[in-house]
Amino acid sequence: MSATVTFSVDTAQGPRDVSVVHRRAGSGDPVLLLHGIGHHHQAWDPVFSILAAERDVIAVDLPGFGASPALPDGFAYDLAGFVPVLGALCAALDIERPHVVGNSLGGLLALEMGREKLVRTVTALSPAGFWTQAERRYAFGTLLAMHRGASLLPRPAIERMSRSAAGRTALTSTIYARPWRRSPEAVVAETLALRESTGFHETLAAGRTVQLRDAFAMDTDAVPVTVAWGTRDRLLLRRQGVRAKHTLPGARLVRLPGCGHVPMNDDPALVARVILDATA
Known part of the structure; x- marks a missing residue:
């Protein structure tokens, strides 16, 4: 069953309330699951129960996606806008520095949360940002x-x-x-x-300036990073995983044979094992 949490986020115009729909189950170390652009928390359904057998798992609908309302006026759908909201969400859910797992847009957000040291570990499945301009x-x-x-x-x-x-x-x-x-x-x-994603176009517009492969300083000793890429990813081509490894040499790069851009559906057992290993 999904639930809604509402919390306050400070802005230049004063505090604003943000609501996020999420599904939570299991016990153990907290693991926050972030979906990609245009998707919803049900993207994690193929692996959710497997993970919840060993972890406290929280799958969220990002603001402006799924059943979560759009961000309030004055918020941008970029890293500077999303990451403080996710930090405030963790505080509202009483999870301090969770492990974070993200796919695509969610992987980009997970990496930024790791750079800000808001999380214990990062697992990024086909994260956005390691593209050429043509890609x-x-x-x-x-x-x-x-x-x-x-x-x-x-x-x-x-x-x-x-x-x-x-x-x-x-x-x-x-x-x-x-x-x-x-x-x-x-x-x-x-x-x-x-x-019905109310945040789709603004998020896509914000993504035009994202180019993580050029400069992305992150302490992977303090926050271990795993990057996993499907060999049959048709949206963010798998060679971008090699660029991610070059950008983050301390990260662990994992190949997901036969998996596409959203690999949780293609091989749930493999993806769950990667996540459990990364968050151990």
């Missing part, structure tokens, strides 16, 4: 096309397509290497989540 334009163009397609399709058409493996492939093959493994209900829900 960024390709990824952003693909995301815009996905959003436009989800916006134009009537819900009955989405539901009809999701009932077949071919339809699920057409809707989600950009982010999954094995899209037919997603249930029809999950495909409908995530397609609607993409379409």
Whole structure:
């Protein structure tokens, strides 16, 4: 079951309330799970129960995505805007320096939280930011096309397509290497989540200036980092993982054979093992 937590964040205009929808289960060391742009916390469902058997797991809908309301006026959907909100969220949930695991946009946010030493460890699955400008334009163009397609399709058409493996492939093959493994209900829900993401365009616009591979100083001794990349990632190509390793030489780079951009669905056992090892 999901719950909502509301907390205050200081801004130049004074305190503002932010609400975040999340799912929490398990016990042990806290692990915060952050999804990618246009997605929702259910992206972690394939590994959630596995992780919750050994950890206190919190999967969140980032503000402006999933069921979480948009950020209040005056907040930017960039690193400087998101990271203080995530720090305040941890305080509201009474988790001090959790392990953080992020995918895509969530991986970028996880790395920034690590740089700010807000977390114990970082596990980044295909994190954004290690692209060339050409690769960024390709990824952003693909995301815009996905959003436009989800916006134009009537819900009955989405539901009809999701009932077949071919339809699920057409809707989600950009982010999954094995899209037919997603249930029809999950495909409908995530397609609607993409379409209804109030923070989508502002987050994408903020991402145009992100270029972590140029300069990203981080103390990986103080905050251990694991970067994992699917060999069949069609959105952020796997060679970006090599750049991440060059940028963060102290990080551990893990290959995820046969996995796409959102690898939790393609190989839940492998991804869960990577996360449990990284947060041990």
